[in-house]
Amino acid sequence: MQNDTDFPIAILGAGFAGIGAAIQLKKAGIESFTIFERASEIGGTWRDNTYPGAACDVPSHVYSLSFEQNPNWSQRYAASGEIQAYLLDVVDKWKLRDRLRLNTEIVEARFDENAGIWRLTTDGGDTFTARVVLAGVGGLVDPAYPNIAGMDDFEGEVMHTARWNHEVVLRDKRVSVIGTGASAVQVVPTIASVVALLTVFQRTPAWVVAKLDAFYPAWVKRLLARFPFFLKASRFVKYWVSELRGPIVFYNSKLLSAIGVSLSKWNLRRQVKDPDLRKRLTPDFQFGCKRVLVSDDYWASFERDDVELVTDSIERIEAKGVRTDDGRLHEADVIVLATGFKLGLATAPFPIIGRNGQTLDEAWASGAVAYKGMTVSGFPNWFIMMGPNTGPGHTSVLVYTEAQIAHAIQAIQKLQSEGLKLMDIRRDVQDRYNAGIQKRMTRMVWGGCNSWYLNADGSNHSLYPGFAAEYVLRARKLNPNDYECVGY
Numbered sequence: 244m245q246n247d248t249d250f251p252i253a254i255l256g257a258g259f260a261g262i263g264a265a266i267q268l269k270k271a272g273i274e275s276f277t278i279f280e281r282a283s284e285i286g287g288t289w290r291d292n293t294y295p296g297a298a299c300d301v302p303s304h305v306y307s308l309s310f311e312q313n314p315n316w317s318q319r320y321a322a323s324g325e326i327q328a329y330l331l332d333v334v335d336k337w338k339l340r341d342r343l344r345l346n347t348e349i350v351e352a353r354f355d356e357n358a359g360i361w362r363l364t365t366d367g368g369d370t371f372t373a374r375v376v377l378a379g380v381g382g383l384v385d386p387a388y389p390n391i392a393g394m395d396d397f398e399g400e401v402m403h404t405a406r407w408n409h410e411v412v413l414r415d416k417r418v419s420v421i422g423t424g425a426s427a428v429q430v431v432p433t434i435a436s437v438v439a440l441l442t443v444f445q446r447t448p449a450w451v452v453a454k455l456d457a458f459y460p461a462w463v464k465r466l467l468a469r470f471p472f473f474l475k476a477s478r479f480v481k482y483w484v485s486e487l488r489g490p491i492v493f494y495n496s497k498l499l500s501a502i503g504v505s506l507s508k509w510n511l512r513r514q515v516k517d518p519d520l521r522k523r524l525t526p527d528f529q530f531g532c533k534r535v536l537v538s539d540d541y542w543a544s545f546e547r548d549d550v551e552l553v554t555d556s557i558e559r560i561e562a563k564g565v566r567t568d569d570g571r572l573h574e575a576d577v578i579v580l581a582t583g584f585k586l587g588l589a590t591a592p593f594p595i596i597g598r599n600g601q602t603l604d605e606a607w608a609s610g611a612v613a614y615k616g617m618t619v620s621g622f623p624n625w626f627i628m629m630g631p632n633t634g635p636g637h638t639s640v641l642v643y644t645e646a647q648i649a650h651a652i653q654a655i656q657k658l659q660s661e662g663l664k665l666m667d668i669r670r671d672v673q674d675r676y677n678a679g680i681q682k683r684m685t686r687m688v689w690g691g692c693n694s695w696y697l698n699a700d701g702s703n704h705s706l707y708p709g710f711a712a713e714y715v716l717r718a719r720k721l722n723p724n725d726y727e728c729v730g731y
């Protein structure tokens with residue numbers, strides 16, 4: 244049995260995954276961890292996404308840590324600031340501040356097989372060693388900036404939704420929003436009534452279903468705080484509602500797709516009266532193929548006289564605005580890029596060098612693969628949270644993350660209690676698992692259109708092809724036989 248101080252653990256990233264892992268380590272009595280965070284504050288997505296209207300599109304009773312449930316969510320889908328405040332509270336409650344190394348970006352990780360340790364190098368040139376790394380650096384972190392000609396010519400302000408500049412005043416300005424994905428459906432209705440003119444550039448319309456958001460009255464919050472059973476029951480019900488709706492979003496089925504389409508078209512009809520406008524907002528691809536969005540007021544924004552939907556392609560950005568290929572110049576004072584993120588899973592987040600000098604990018608040359616999305620053969624003692632093929636299109640990603648944390652902690656306990664040097668997922672086990680995942684992909688709906696879910700070759704290495712509950716059952720429990728276990 245090795246003691247804690249001989250067993251440093253590095254947690255990379257202080258978002259939901261990293262913070263959740265730290266708490267569970269503490270609960271397991273393991274204190275020898277450090278959380279490395281490249282930004283100056285914790286929070287990940289909820290630190291970075293502060294655009295007007297930014298909120299969770301999964302109910303907060305499910306989109307929160309199951310071991311840190313919050314009776315005080317103000318509404319079903321909490322706003323970004325409230326989620327960030329929750330994470331800050333959790334960090335204080337669990338006294339994680341002194342475990343954090345903020346402003347510290349890991350730029351290289353190299354496995355020393357003789358010693359069974361990972362050597363981590365920071366952007367400041369410091370080095371740290373870790374017996375185990377829990378990597379929770381997120382999949383949708385770095386903004387994707389569109390490659391549109393003339394962007395530098397624009398005389399006004401340009402900002403990405405994930406890097407909102409709160410000093411830019413939008414009131415009474417002409418604002419152009421490029422993109423109509425999950426971020427756009429939140430920002431568009433929120434700023435529509437503030438700006439003088441809102442022009443929304445839609446390349447591909449999205450299926451949007453009703454959000455049915457509501458504030459929790461004070462008595463409900465008191466009830467949930469007083470009787471945790473009700474809070475757990477609320478989480479349980481919301482989890483199973485989203486889970487049971489899952490097949491509509493993920494199976495490639497005409498019948499299930501028709502159900503989704505009718506739900507979305509009902510949402511469109513109740514918000515938009517003009518049949519021509521409805522037509523322009525209606526997707527022509529199968530329901531679920533791209534992420535299904537939720538909103539009660541996005542489509543209604545286009546009924547306003549001061550909001551224009553533009554479906555002509557963008558030709559270039561000019562000094563005064565956005566020129567579309569019909570020759571029209573859409574004048575603007577501010578351009579908002581709601582153009583999404585670079586899929587962080589496509590490559591390693593920084594050079595990660597495993598056994599025999601192999602890099603993770605080399606291992607992932609034909610797409611990111613990992614055993615249950617967590618461990619990659621040749622990269623021992625390295626556990627990914629929110630890794631390949633673990634994203635949900637229908638429910639809270641945190642359900643998956645908690646299973647990954649549980650798995651990693653069992654591995655840490657095994658390494659410690661048996662004095663092992665390393666645990667490396669067996670290549671045959673990893674390959675068999677991923678062959679099964681890709682086989683199941685053929686029954687899923689995601690191959691039929693272009694989205695961030697897919698790699699350039701059309702393969703899907705981002706989403707899990709099935710129910711969250713099934714993933715949790717498969718991933719939560721460590722089977723030591725799946726791993727090559729090597730002692731000193």
Ligand code: N01
Nearest residue numbers: 298299300389422423424425426427446447534581582583
């Ligand atoms: O990004 P997106 P997002 N010219 O990639 C368009 C999560 N999220 O930030 O569809 C013109 O969905 C692009 O058009 P097209 C969630 O997982 C969660 O909105 O490629 N348009 C699309 O319309 C989500 O899936 C929450 O044709 C261009 C849009 O930009 C993920 O983040 C909230 C273009 C990008 O949509 C990403 O969402 C927000 C160009 N050159 C986000 N380039 C929660 O509430 C791109 N587009 C939890």
